Amino acid sequence: MEFDVDRIRKDFPILATQMNGRQLVYLDSAATSQKPRQVINAVARHYRKLNANIHRGIYKLSEEATAEYVASKEAVARFIHAKSYRSIVYFRSTTEAINAVARAWGDANTGSGDRVLITEMEHHSNIVPWQMLAKRKGAHLDYVGLRDGSELDLEDYKSKLLLKPKIVAVTHVSNVLGTINDVKEITRMAHEAGASVLVDGAQSVPHMPVDVSGMDADFVAFSGHKMLGPSGIGVLYGKEDVLEGMEPFHGGGDMIRSVDFQESTWNELPWKFEAGTQNMEGAAGLAAAVRYLKRLGMESVREHEKKITLYALEALADEHVTAFGLGRDRIEERAGVISFDVKGVHAHDVAQVFDSEGIAIRSGHHCAMPLVTRVLGEPAVPRMSFYVYTKEQEIDSAIAAIRKAREVMKLSS
Numbered sequence: 001m002e003f004d005v006d007r008i009r010k011d012f013p014i015l016a017t018q019m020n021g022r023q024l025v026y027l028d029s030a031a032t033s034q035k036p037r038q039v040i041n042a043v044a045r046h047y048r049k050l051n052a053n054i055h056r057g058i059y060k061l062s063e064e065a066t067a068e069y070v071a072s073k074e075a076v077a078r079f080i081h082a083k084s085y086r087s088i089v090y091f092r093s094t095t096e097a098i099n100a101v102a103r104a105w106g107d108a109n110t111g112s113g114d115r116v117l118i119t120e121m122e123h124h125s126n127i128v129p130w131q132m133l134a135k136r137k138g139a140h141l142d143y144v145g146l147r148d149g150s151e152l153d154l155e156d157y158k159s160k161l162l163l164k165p166k167i168v169a170v171t172h173v174s175n176v177l178g179t180i181n182d183v184k185e186i187t188r189m190a191h192e193a194g195a196s197v198l199v200d201g202a203q204s205v206p207h208m209p210v211d212v213s214g215m216d217a218d219f220v221a222f223s224g225h226k227m228l229g230p231s232g233i234g235v236l237y238g239k240e241d242v243l244e245g246m247e248p249f250h251g252g253g254d255m256i257r258s259v260d261f262q263e264s265t266w267n268e269l270p271w272k273f274e275a276g277t278q279n280m281e282g283a284a285g286l287a288a289a290v291r292y293l294k295r296l297g298m299e300s301v302r303e304h305e306k307k308i309t310l311y312a313l314e315a316l317a318d319e320h321v322t323a324f325g326l327g328r329d330r331i332e333e334r335a336g337v338i339s340f341d342v343k344g345v346h347a348h349d350v351a352q353v354f355d356s357e358g359i360a361i362r363s364g365h366h367c368a369m370p371l372v373t374r375v376l377g378e379p380a381v382p383r384m385s386f387y388v389y390t391k392e393q394e395i396d397s398a399i400a401a402i403r404k405a406r407e408v409m410k411l412s413s
């Protein structure tokens with residue numbers, strides 16, 4: 001099937017709106033994606049037709065709401081090739097999912113003097129929970145360094161594994177560099193060294209085929225809002241036996257089997273980790289997002305983004321604009337995220353000129369301060385990021401905005 005971007009764009013009502021008097025050009029999908037009407041409708045349909053608290057009612061509407069919720073987990077499990085929906089826990093976001101692992105798994109499995117291994121290209125979501133764990137437990141937090149500020153240094157990784165970390169937590173795709181890490185090999189090496197593995201899939205699951213069973217990581221976390229779904233719902237995939245062996249993260253309603261005055265016992269998977277009333281409309285919307293992406297085909301989504309990314313990298317090179325991360329010759333290892341530097345123009349000025357042209361990009365440290373400030377040595381960088389609705393003409397608009405930013409700066413200096 002041909003990847004018909006113009007047709008896809010018709011599904012996204014927001015893309016027809018204006019920003020600053022111009023047709024919106026949305027190049028900030030790494031921050032959050034836009035939503036197709038199929039997802040918007042699924043959320044509305046939940047409220048219109050299926051709104052009742054799940055698990056609790058013995059009336060038909062509640063049973064139907066529960067069935068919709070379970071079906072959402074089954075759809076997500078199939079989407080990432082998990083063996084069963086028992087491995088799929090819903091949290092608010094990637095951030096909450098990683099915090100859950102750092103608390104519930106980390107507290108039980110790390111002690112004083114133990115090591116936790118992460119990398120210099122992590123988002124704050126995959127740094128701060130581990131720093132907090134290390135503080136609570138008196139553990140050491142080690143970092144895998146980067147080569148040329150672009151990719152993980154696997155020799156450094158090997159040497160850090162010799163320190164026998166309890167867990168390796170690594171991003172599948174960097175939200176700043178767009179680098180795709182070989183998480184299957186990283187996981188294999190970690191397991192060989194006796195470490196568990198958490199993969200931050202926030203920037204990979206929405207954009208490429210991801211097979212959590214093949215990858216063999218113990219945990220994978222990702223967010224609904226970055227994959228065409230609603231915000232406020234995120235996924236923690238965990239291997240069943242690993243989740244079985246863990247204590248819950250939150251306590252409250254529905255996560256229990258029985259409660260007495262002093263003691264409680266836990267519900268079965270995945271409910272043991274979901275305390276209190278859940279984001280039921282979010283689950284309905286996420287299932288619709290998964291259906292939408294499946295219909296496009298994740299191979300095709302990846303191919304489209306590769307094409308757009310290559311087009312943008314070539315256009316930036318023609319403008320002599322530095323793009324961070326791997327070069328065009330390594331496009332197979334690059335996702336649709338480009339942070340760049342327009343020489344002589346501050347990142348925020350670039351973003352402001354883009355804004356005046358109706359183009360939404362992000363500028364800053366992108367919640368990866370150690371990477372941006374320490375590794376790249378920049379206070380802030382502008383970033384463009386792409387998705388299923390991104391067209392080449394939008395990259396042309398971005399290039400025109402870069403020229404304008406240079407002009408404006410020349411005039412004001």
Ligand SMILES: Cc1ncc(COP(=O)(O)O)c(C=O)c1O
Nearest residue numbers: 093094095123125175200202223
């Ligand atoms: C690589 C990566 N990890 C984690 C997150 C956090 O996602 P959320 O804010 O949905 O928890 C992001 C969001 O930008 C990200 O890009």
